[in-house]
Structure formats: C-alpha cells, structure tokens
Amino acid sequence: MRHLYAALVAVSTGILIFAGGLVTSTESGLSVPDWPNTYGYFMFFFPLDKMVGGIRFEHTHRLIASTVGFLILVLAAWLWRSEPRRWVRRLGYIALAAVITQGILGGITVLWYLPDPISIAHASLAQIVFCLTMTIALVTSPGWTRAYAVEKGTPLRRSGRQGPAPDDLMLRRVAAVTTALIYLQIVVGATMRHTGAGLAIPDFPLMFGQLIPPHWDAKIAIHFAHRVGALIAALAILATTGHVFYHHRTRKELTRPSILLLALLVTQITLGALTVLSHKQFIINSLHVVTGASVLVTSLVLTLRAHRARFLSDVRRADASASADTRLGRLAGDHA
Amino acid sequence: MHPIVRVLACAALLTAMLGAACGGGASEETSASKTAAPVANPVDPNTASAITGVITLQGTPPPSLPINMSSDPYCMKHGAAPTPTFVVSDGGLENVFIYVKDGLGTMKFPVPTKPVVLDQKGCTYSPRVLGVQVGQSLDIVNSDETLHNVHALPMANREFNRGQSLQGMKFTTTFTAPEVMLPFKCDVHKWMNAWVGVLEHPFYAVSGKAGAFALAGLPPGTYTIEAWHEKLGSQTQQVTIGAKESKTISFVFKV
Numbered sequence: 001m002r003h004l005y006a007a008l009v010a011v012s013t014g015i016l017i018f019a020g021g022l023v024t025s026t027e028s029g030l031s032v033p034d035w036p037n038t039y040g041y042f043m044f045f046f047p048l049d050k051m052v053g054g055i056r057f058e059h060t061h062r063l064i065a066s067t068v069g070f071l072i073l074v075l076a077a078w079l080w081r082s083e084p085r086r087w088v089r090r091l092g093y094i095a096l097a098a099v100i101t102q103g104i105l106g107g108i109t110v111l112w113y114l115p116d117p118i119s120i121a122h123a124s125l126a127q128i129v130f131c132l133t134m135t136i137a138l139v140t141s142p143g144w145t146r147a148y149a150v151e152k153g154t155p156l157r158r159s160g161r162q163g164p165a166p167d168d169l170m171l172r173r174v175a176a177v178t179t180a181l182i183y184l185q186i187v188v189g190a191t192m193r194h195t196g197a198g199l200a201i202p203d204f205p206l207m208f209g210q211l212i213p214p215h216w217d218a219k220i221a222i223h224f225a226h227r228v229g230a231l232i233a234a235l236a237i238l239a240t241t242g243h244v245f246y247h248h249r250t251r252k253e254l255t256r257p258s259i260l261l262l263a264l265l266v267t268q269i270t271l272g273a274l275t276v277l278s279h280k281q282f283i284i285n286s287l288h289v290v291t292g293a294s295v296l297v298t299s300l301v302l303t304l305r306a307h308r309a310r311f312l313s314d315v316r317r318a319d320a321s322a323s324a325d326t327r328l329g330r331l332a333g334d335h336a
Numbered sequence: 337m338h339p340i341v342r343v344l345a346c347a348a349l350l351t352a353m354l355g356a357a358c359g360g361g362a363s364e365e366t367s368a369s370k371t372a373a374p375v376a377n378p379v380d381p382n383t384a385s386a387i388t389g390v391i392t393l394q395g396t397p398p399p400s401l402p403i404n405m406s407s408d409p410y411c412m413k414h415g416a417a418p419t420p421t422f423v424v425s426d427g428g429l430e431n432v433f434i435y436v437k438d439g440l441g442t443m444k445f446p447v448p449t450k451p452v453v454l455d456q457k458g459c460t461y462s463p464r465v466l467g468v469q470v471g472q473s474l475d476i477v478n479s480d481e482t483l484h485n486v487h488a489l490p491m492a493n494r495e496f497n498r499g500q501s502l503q504g505m506k507f508t509t510t511f512t513a514p515e516v517m518l519p520f521k522c523d524v525h526k527w528m529n530a531w532v533g534v535l536e537h538p539f540y541a542v543s544g545k546a547g548a549f550a551l552a553g554l555p556p557g558t559y560t561i562e563a564w565h566e567k568l569g570s571q572t573q574q575v576t577i578g579a580k581e582s583k584t585i586s587f588v589f590k591v
Contacts, residue, residue: 031485039483052482053526055524056407
C-alpha cells in the first residue's frame with residue numbers, strides 16, 4: 001500500500017514536471033504576477049472562469065505543485081510512522097524539504113521576474129524531487145526487499161561460464177556515471193531553455209548547415225553544449241544497457257529498465273529534434289522536458305538496482321522487522 | 337547516513353544553493369537624474385521653432401494575420417483587431433516614435449502634471465506606441481472585463497509586473513531614467529505589446545495619419561532626430577533650425 005502511494009507520488013511529480021514544462025514553453029511564467037496568491041485570490045479560490053490565456057498554465061502548475069507538496073508531506077509522515085529503515089525515513093524528510101524549497105524557488109522566480117539562475121535552479125531541483133520520490137517508490141516496493149540481490153552468480157552465457165556476481169562493480173560505476181551525466185545534461189537543457197537559447201542553432205542534425213557551428217555566441221555555445229551532452233549521455237546509456245544485456249541478461253530487474261531506458265532515449269532524441277524543427281512547439285517542447293526527466297529516473301532505478309547488494313543489511317533488517325512483526329502477531333493471536 | 341541519502345541530499349542542497357547564491361533579486365532603483373525639474377519651460381516662446389515631417393514606407397509590408405484569441409473567451413468575443421505592426425495610411429507609416437535624441441545640451445524641462453494613459457481595451461494596448469517624460473505619471477488602465485497583467489521590461493528603469501483582475505483598475509507609475517523604447521507586454525495575452533519612449537524632455541511625437549508628426553516648441557539649434565519603429569529599427573537625421581523657423585523632414589523605412 002505504501003509502495004503504491006509512493007508510486008502515485010512519483011507519477012504526480014512527473015506530471016508536475018510536464019506542467020512546469022508547459023509554463024516555460026508557453027512563456028506563461030509571469031502571467032500570474034503575485035505569489036503565493038493568484039491575482040489577490042487565495043490560490044485555491046481563484047475563479048475558474050478567470051483562468052484564461054497564460055494563467056491556465058501557470059495557475060494549473062501551482063495547483064498541481066501544491067497537491068504534490070501535500071502528497072509528499074503525507075508520504076514523509078507515513079515513512080516516519082512506519083518505515084523501519086532510517087535512511088528511507090530520511091529520504092522522506094529530504095523529499096519534503098526539497099519540495100518546500102522547490103515551491104519557494106518557484107515563488108521567488110515569479111516575484112523576481114524569472115532571473116535565469118533561480119529558474120534554472122527551480123528546474124534542476126524539480127528533477128531531484130522526482131529522483132527522491134522515485135527512489136522512495138522503488139525502495140518501498142516488495143521487489144526491492146525480496147532477496148534476489150543476494151543470489152550468487154548467475155549463469156549468463158551459453159558456454160556455461162559463470163557471469164559476474166549480481167554485485168557488479170563495473171555496472172555500479174557505469175550506471176552511476178550515466179545517471180550523473182543525464183542529470184548534468186538536464187541542467188544544461190534547463191539553462192538552454194531559461195536563457196532563450198532553444199533555437200540558437202535553428203537546424204538539426206547539422207548546425208548552420210555544418211557539423212560545428214561556424215560562428216559562436218553565448219547562446220549558441222549553450223545550445224551546442226546541450227547537443228554534445230545529448231551525445232555523451234546517449235553513449236553512456238548505451239554503455240550501461242550494453243553491459244546489462246551482455247553480463248546480466250537473465251536479471252529482469254536490470255533488463256527491463258534497460259529496455260525502457262533505450263526506448264526513452266530514442267523518444268527523447270526524436271523530441272529534441274522535433275523541438276528545434278517545430279520552432280519549439282509548446283507540447284513537443286514540454287514532452288521533451290518530461291521525457292528527459294523520465295530518462296533520468298529510469299537510469300536512477302537501474303543504478304539503484306545495480307547497487308542492491310549494498311543494501312543487504314537493510315534487507316536483513318527489514319526481514320528481521322517483518323519476522324518480529326509476524327512473531328508479535330502470532331503472540332498476540334496466541335494471547336487472544 | 338546512507339550513501340544514497342547523502343548523494344540525493346547533497347544534490348538537492350547544491351541545486352537550491354545555486355539558486356539562492358546566484359539570484360539577482362529584485363532590480364534596484366536605477367540611477368536617474370535626480371536633479372529637480374524646473375517649473376518653467378526654459379525655451380523662449382519668441383524663438384521657438386518646429387520640426388514637422390512624414391514617415392513613409394517603401395515596399396509592401398507583410399500581411400497582418402488575424403490573431404488567435406481563443407485562449408480567452410472574452411477577447412474572442414469583444415477583442416478589437418490588434419493593431420498590426422505596419423499601419424500604413426496614405427503611404428505614411430503610423431506608430432513611429434520620433435524624438436530629439438541629441439542637441440538639447442543641459443536644458444531641463446518641467447514635468448507635465450497631466451498623466452499619460454495606457455489603456456487595455458479590447459485585449460489590446462491603446463495606444464501601441466507612446467511617449468512620457470521622466471517623472472511624469474503613466475496611468476495604466478484596464479477597460480476590459482477580463483484580467484491583464486502589465487509587465488514592463490525596461491533596461492534602465494525598474495521592472496514591474498502588476499495584475500489587474502477587474503475592469504476599471506488603474507495603476508500609476510513613473511519612470512526614473514530616460515529609455516527609448518521601453519517594452520510592455522501582457523503575459524496572459526501574448527499578442528498584447530506596447531512600447532513607451534521615456535525622455536527627459538517633451539520633444540517627441542508618434543506618427544499618425546499619413547505618417548505625419550510634429551515636434552513643436554524647440555529652441556533654435558542643431559538636433560539629432562531619431563525615428564523608431566518596432567520592427568524596422570531606428571533612423572537618425574541631423575537638423576538645424578533657426579529662431580521661429582519651421583523645417584520639414586522625412587524618414588523613409590523600407591521593408
């Protein structure tokens with residue numbers, strides 16, 4: 001139940017990122033000049049018939065953000081009350097602090113007329129909140145606490161050779177680096193969006209008809225960095241997923257996110273190209289944002305699963321806790 | 337603390353700090369000429385001169401496409417046709433801001449007490465191009481039954497963004513520094529744009545019917561006159577006028 005709720009929170013965070021993408025893509029960030037009120041109304045009492053033009057995007061984003069904030073508050077409280085693992089409880093507190101900070105950054109960026117650093121920080125912290133909620137959803141799942149990570153080496157090749165053990169140092173490293181690179185790429189993308197560099201290079205796949213832009217300014221450099229970043233992130237994803245398919249093809253908990261990651265990568269590159277070619281059509285642009293976030297959290301899930309062997313003590317503790325609960329339950333039953 | 341918790345916490349903290357550390361914050365009051373404006377006009381009316389002229393447009397401007405106002409039912413129903421970028425009447429180009437850019441030296445001029453009005457009517461700004469003196473009141477009025485935000489995007493003055501949710505709301509502001517041109521926009525209705533020329537003197541005009549304009553009451557001298565158009569940029573001319581002289585000039589913009 002708690003896992004399902006955490007998954008709901010994670011999905012809601014993804015929807016919130018899409019709504020935020022719509023605000024930026026339609027340049028509606030300042031269509032509501034005040035914060036936390038909306039045109040002087042308490043946010044939840046703002047009349048629906050006044051939601052016109054850019055207000056539809058900005059006010060809806062605020063409403064979804066408030067809902068997600070409340071959901072995370074409940075999640076943190078739930079973890080505090082019932083989660084035996086201290087670090088998971090802490091994840092809940094950090095997610096709560098992050099979403100509150102995120103809300104404040106959102107308010108500040110409106111009141112200060114969208115200064116680039118604040119807007120970029122707002123976009124980047126959104127990804128962290130998504131990562132936190134997704135992590136909580138993952139580590140509270142039944143699959144996580146099931147002990148498949150403790151299995152010994154799995155036969156991988158037809159030759160019958162034993163493949164690497166589930167705790168694969170190389171996979172851990174390459175997956176972690178991939179996730180970090182994707183996050184950096186998203187931060188560069190946020191910088192590109194908020195500095196208005198999205199069409200600084202107007203063609204795709206070439207750049208001003210060439211492989212390297214023939215002239216440079218700050219916006220072209222940011223845009224170019226995002227394209228190079230896409231290439232690097234794509235290579236990193238191919239390296240990670242290639243490693244999974246070569247060494248761990250029987251481990252579904254790794255191959256499934258790898259397949260999803262590859263599918264999202266193809267989708268994301270297509271959306272990136274379409275964003276340029278459609279001159280930043282706002283829905284395509286926003287889908288590019290939320291797909292980027294999905295690439296990040298999928299890579300994070302893969303990374304965390306690659307690190308599962310390091311959580312054995314937590315698994316044992318959870319098992320012990322569950323056993324104790326069962327024993328207590330039996331004792332209570334016997335007593336009754 | 338668990339490594340994952342540590343990594344995610346650090347990332348969140350760093351991201352938040354990035355924003356907090358780099359945030360520019362609200363813009364400060366810009367440095368403006370703080371010397372008090374004189375009460376009397378320093379120009380001797382016996383020597384005052386005038387520059388008149390027309391703005392013409394060469395070439396065929398692109399057709400002005402209808403604006404999609406479907407994002408606001410009120411604007412769909414009551415919206416006036418937005419003023420197109422190129423308003424041509426009798427071969428003259430309207431909505432060009434003409435002003436004395438240079439030549440007045442250190443002369444100071446009184447600030448008019450009558451405010452300039454920028455109205456939001458039919459989901460457009462009226463007028464689209466206007467001038468105001470430093471320190472003079474600009475009344476921004478909402479005559480629509482829908483809400484607007486008034487967002488000024490200055491370079492030399494203080495940025496502001498005010499919501500006007502009710503019909504009849506008025507917001508009065510002044511500017512502290514000269515700025516040509518200072519853009520206004522409504523973020524609710526993307527098609528709404530206006531430009532305000534802020535000057536330290538009263539010698540400005542906006543071309544009207546047939547592209548005509550007049551700069552009256554100028555002291556004799558040599559002036560740089562600039563004409564600004566929202567799409568076609570700026571042009572300048574040097575004009576010398578004597579006492580009680582009236583000179584005619586023209587600007588030709590090409591598309």
